[in-house]
Amino acid sequence: xxxxxxxxxxxxxxxxxxxxxxxxxxxxxxxxxxxxxxxxxxxxxxxxxxxxxxxxxxxxxxxxxxxxxxxxxxxxxxxxxxxxxxxxxxxxxxxxxxxxxxxxxxxxxxxxxxxxxxxxxxxxxxxxxxxxxxxxxxxxxxxxxxxxxxxxxxxxxxxxxxxxxxxxxxxxxxxxxxxxxxxxxxxxxxxxxxxxxxxxxxxxxxxxxxxxxxxxxxxxxxxxxxxxxxxxxxxxxxxxxxxxxxxxxxxxxxxxxxxxxxxxxxxxxxxxxxxxxxxxxxxxxxxxxxxxxxxxxxxxxxxxxxxxxxxxxxxxxxxxxxxxxxxxxxxxxxxxxxxxxxxxxxxxxxxx
Amino acid sequence: xxxxxxxxxxxxxxxxxxxxxxxxxxxxxxxxxxxxxxxxxxxxxxxxxxxxxxxxxxxxxxxxxxxxxxxxxxxxxxxxxxxxxxxxxxxxxxxxxxxxxxxxxxxxxxxxxxxxxxxxxxxxxxxxxxxxxxxxxxxxxxxxxxxxxxxxxxxxxxxxxxxxxxxxxxxxxxxxxxxxxxxxxxxxxxxxxxxxxxxxxxxxxxxxxxxxxxxxxxxxxxxxxxxxxxxxxxxxxxxxxxxxxxxxxxxxxxxxxxxxxxxxxxxxxxxxxxxxxxxxxxxxxxxxxxxxxxxxxxxxxxxxxxxxxxxxxxxxxxxxxxxxxxxxxxxxxxxxxxxxxxxxxxxxxxxxxxxxxxxxxxxxxxxxxxxxxxxxxxxxxxxxxxxxxxxxxxxxxxxxxxxxxxxxxxxxxxxxxxxxxxxxxxxxxxxxxxxxxxxxxxxxxxxxxxxxxxxxxxxxxxxxxxxxxxxxxxxxxxxxxxxxxxxxxxxxxxxxxxxxxxxxxxxxxxxxxxxxxxxxxxxxxxxxxxxxxxxxxxxxxxxxxxxxxxxxxxxxxxxxxxxx
Numbered sequence: 001x002x003x004x005x006x007x008x009x010x011x012x013x014x015x016x017x018x019x020x021x022x023x024x025x026x027x028x029x030x031x032x033x034x035x036x037x038x039x040x041x042x043x044x045x046x047x048x049x050x051x052x053x054x055x056x057x058x059x060x061x062x063x064x065x066x067x068x069x070x071x072x073x074x075x076x077x078x079x080x081x082x083x084x085x086x087x088x089x090x091x092x093x094x095x096x097x098x099x100x101x102x103x104x105x106x107x108x109x110x111x112x113x114x115x116x117x118x119x120x121x122x123x124x125x126x127x128x129x130x131x132x133x134x135x136x137x138x139x140x141x142x143x144x145x146x147x148x149x150x151x152x153x154x155x156x157x158x159x160x161x162x163x164x165x166x167x168x169x170x171x172x173x174x175x176x177x178x179x180x181x182x183x184x185x186x187x188x189x190x191x192x193x194x195x196x197x198x199x200x201x202x203x204x205x206x207x208x209x210x211x212x213x214x215x216x217x218x219x220x221x222x223x224x225x226x227x228x229x230x231x232x233x234x235x236x237x238x239x240x241x242x243x244x245x246x247x248x249x250x251x252x253x254x255x256x257x258x259x260x261x262x263x264x265x266x267x268x269x270x271x272x273x274x275x276x277x278x279x280x281x282x283x284x285x286x287x288x289x290x291x292x293x294x295x296x297x298x299x300x301x302x303x304x305x306x307x308x309x310x311x312x313x314x315x316x317x318x319x320x321x322x323x324x325x326x327x328x329x330x331x332x333x334x335x336x337x338x339x340x341x342x343x344x345x346x347x348x349x350x351x352x
Numbered sequence: 353x354x355x356x357x358x359x360x361x362x363x364x365x366x367x368x369x370x371x372x373x374x375x376x377x378x379x380x381x382x383x384x385x386x387x388x389x390x391x392x393x394x395x396x397x398x399x400x401x402x403x404x405x406x407x408x409x410x411x412x413x414x415x416x417x418x419x420x421x422x423x424x425x426x427x428x429x430x431x432x433x434x435x436x437x438x439x440x441x442x443x444x445x446x447x448x449x450x451x452x453x454x455x456x457x458x459x460x461x462x463x464x465x466x467x468x469x470x471x472x473x474x475x476x477x478x479x480x481x482x483x484x485x486x487x488x489x490x491x492x493x494x495x496x497x498x499x500x501x502x503x504x505x506x507x508x509x510x511x512x513x514x515x516x517x518x519x520x521x522x523x524x525x526x527x528x529x530x531x532x533x534x535x536x537x538x539x540x541x542x543x544x545x546x547x548x549x550x551x552x553x554x555x556x557x558x559x560x561x562x563x564x565x566x567x568x569x570x571x572x573x574x575x576x577x578x579x580x581x582x583x584x585x586x587x588x589x590x591x592x593x594x595x596x597x598x599x600x601x602x603x604x605x606x607x608x609x610x611x612x613x614x615x616x617x618x619x620x621x622x623x624x625x626x627x628x629x630x631x632x633x634x635x636x637x638x639x640x641x642x643x644x645x646x647x648x649x650x651x652x653x654x655x656x657x658x659x660x661x662x663x664x665x666x667x668x669x670x671x672x673x674x675x676x677x678x679x680x681x682x683x684x685x686x687x688x689x690x691x692x693x694x695x696x697x698x699x700x701x702x703x704x705x706x707x708x709x710x711x712x713x714x715x716x717x718x719x720x721x722x723x724x725x726x727x728x729x730x731x732x733x734x735x736x737x738x739x740x741x742x743x744x745x746x747x748x749x750x751x752x753x754x755x756x757x758x759x760x761x762x763x764x765x766x767x768x769x770x771x772x773x774x775x776x777x778x779x780x781x782x783x784x785x786x787x788x789x790x791x792x793x794x795x796x797x798x799x800x801x802x803x804x805x806x807x808x809x810x811x812x813x814x815x816x817x818x819x820x821x822x823x824x825x826x827x828x829x830x831x832x833x834x835x836x837x838x839x840x841x842x843x844x845x846x847x848x849x850x851x852x853x854x855x856x857x858x859x860x861x862x863x864x865x866x867x868x869x870x871x872x873x874x875x876x877x878x879x880x881x882x883x884x885x886x887x888x889x890x891x892x893x894x895x896x897x898x899x900x901x902x903x904x905x906x907x908x909x910x911x912x913x914x915x916x
Contacts, residue, residue, distance in 0.1 A: 050871075069860060071859045072870065080585075080586065080587065080588060081589070084754075090859060171488065172474070177587065179588060212573070213488075213490050213572060214570070216875075217873045221873055221875045224874065225875055227875075228469075228473070228475065229475035231474075247670070247876075248670045249673065344587070346406075350406065
């Protein structure tokens with residue numbers, strides 16, 4: 001409440017200063033210096049790995065002097081959190097996580113439009129035409145497997161979604177819960193596209209259910225489970241699998257579905273009614289720069305940048321070598337609520 | 353002369369504070385949950401939850417989990433207590449066993465689960481590393497083991513107290529009349545312990561169905577009510593669904609708790625029959641003694657192993673995969689976020705410990721010594737804090753305090769939860785901590801006060817001190833052991849709880865258990881272990897401090913008593 005009132009006061013003061021400027025140049029000089037109220041604080045809702053959240057907020061803080069705090073939540077949780085706090089938002093910018101979630105949030109009315117001048121560089125496919133979200137990175141969905149464990153089972157790394165149904169993988173497959181994780185929802189929507197409709201996709205997911213040891217909350221978690229050999233195969237964004245290798249899990253390998261795999265455009269958006277709107281806009285402008293998009297790899301996050309000027313880490317996936325499906329973020333986002341609720345009731349809670 | 357006094361003005365302030373606290377922090381949020389669940393719009397949810405087979409399965413599983421954990425934990429606690437109280441064993445061994453049993457009560461409940469994955473998972477260091485078996489800790493058996501190990505200490509402490517308080521004269525009489533030892537045990541000792549066992553079983557039942565951390569960590573496909581509730585809030589933010597699920601969860605939890613209280617009251621009748629007349633004949637027959645000792649030592653070693661694993665895991669890169677020594681986990685945890693969470697949690701727990709400690713004693717004093725209308729309600733209202741699962745308080749607080757409470761345009765209670773809340777949401781977290789930890793202090797205080805003759809207090813009053821001074825200068829020092837145990841419990845409970853606060857943390861205020869859960873879920877076990885080690889370290893340190901400063905005289909008293 002307090003900060004809101006004070007920012008309103010500052011806005012008023014700024015307005016008054018502008019009015020003075022219009023009156024006469026002489027009076028304007030002292031007022032103008034105090035007018036651009038420098039933001040001091042920013043609260044980010046962060047949906048990438050904790051490490052990257054830390055690195056990115058620290059870099060922003062160092063650059064701007066704005067004290068930046070964040071909460072890491074998985075994509076589904078973040079969208080619901082924004083909805084829950086819509087009457088009195090606590091976050092100013094939501095950064096990271098598949099665009100599907102942002103489409104859903106736009107529908108919920110929890111995001112505000114902001115077209116950053118820096119967004120001109122970003123390809124059209126990777127941003128909302130109305131400016132409610134802008135893409136900051138791209139990642140492709142992959143299979144993350146433990147090579148040693150696969151050898152023991154006499155299997156090769158999966159190259160097709162149906163490979164996951166192999167009876168030898170019963171209880172040894174890991175994926176997140178689509179209600180909380182955007183990664184997992186990307187997998188679900190990929191099935192909808194590839195199999196031609198929700199019903200067919202749910203047929204597949206029902207068959208996949210007995211293979212799963214535990215639906216995790218966050219999307220990247222299966223990579224660690226695979227590294228630890230708790231699971232043999234997991235579905236994650238391929239960059240999360242590469243990060244697991246970096247973390248010391250040497251036996252982990254990435255592969256892709258030959259019939260096609262889904263991908264994400266990791267997005268960000270301004271929260272509607274943001275308590276620190278000015279700072280949030282600065283964040284959005286900055287996050288689209290090449291400099292900001294090169295921070296990821298320093299925190300073991302090998303997503304592809306959306307800014308064509310940003311250097312691409314050689315550990316990032318080469319999209320040309322992967323068969324990507326035609327992923328409609330708008331359709332996927334609009335169907336999200338219905339699909340995740342259905343998943344929780346028709347699949348997750350079923351005995352195997 | 354247990355004559356109860358009418359309240360004098362000095363205590364009226366205390367009474368009003370206690371009543372206001374119970375009304376605002378406990379009753380009001382629960383009323384909001386009930387109110388939301390019985391809105392007309394919630395009708396279809398009840399239908400959906402109670403009539404669909406999927407949800408009947410979830411409810412069935414929740415009950416089964418309560419039963420298995422209740423059974424396993426009670427057996428474990430009984431074994432421990434029996435060995436302590438009734439089996440001949442070297443004093444040092446008993447001491448070690450006693451200490452090992454206390455460790456789970458100062459660690460977050462799901463800490464055990466993470467160790468179990470590392471030790472007994474598919475590629476567990478023991479299950480696979482030593483025996484080549486692919487373990488599976490996900491699901492009902494894994495959860496039963498983990499929860500039984502996490503929750504049994506309370507059973508052990510209750511049972512060992514009961515067994516020591518039993519009058520051996522009864523057993524001697526049985527023996528003198530020709531009853532064999534086995535017969536004496538089954539026909540004389542056990543019936544006296546039965547109410548205590550029943551109450552322990554039911555208490556664990558409630559703990560098990562209320563637990564959230566373990567079902568989320570190793571529940572697997574065994575989805576129970578609390579986990580479903582978590583998804584309803586965290587994945588769907590459907591407060592209506594959450595409130596309905598909460599009501600479905602309250603019914604067995606509160607019902608079982610009330611039955612438990614009935615048994616517990618009967619058990620305590622046994623415990624206050626006075627000092628034992630003779631000394632207990634310890635079991636020396638090797639056919640009984642050795643198997644019991646062996647079993648107890650085996651399980652104790654198992655618990656020790658679980659905790660050693662946490663320490664080892666905290667200092668290695670990837671326990672079980674890359675066992676090289678590292679301090680990275682600690683530097684990750686101690687820099688930035690982790691240290692903030694650590695300081696915040698410790699600070700908030702400390703505030704609530706002080707308040708809960710005094711509040712527990714105050715309410716105990718009011719309930720035992722004073723005469724006023726609604727006394728039973730005050731006692732019952734306070735106890736709701738532990739009888740009602742923590743997740744339900746989380747939802748209740750979201751419903752009650754997410755917007756300011758206004759009456760006729762006047763802000764009665766400001767916004768307490770979420771960002772932009774009063775004190776960055778700290779007040780709500782402190783309130784929940786107090787709510788969850790006051791009941792234990794209250795019970796300890798009531799038990800202590802009932803054994804202290806009010807004549808000392810009456811002397812103080814007739815010498816001119818008012819009631820408040822008497823409470824502070826006479827009563828509190830007399831019940832210091834209860835006060836101390838209330839404080840210790842409050843701190844340990846606040847530091848290790850997750851279910852009640854997971855929905856209440858804000859961007860500015862982070863809680864350690866929640867960070868541990870986040871690290872666990874993301875699979876970064878090294879960081880989780882480092883957090884756990886630090887958390888246990890803080891709890892032990894604070895307990896030691898409390899005992900040094902408050903327990904000094906207590907220790908002396910105890911020594912005097914034992915010399916008598």
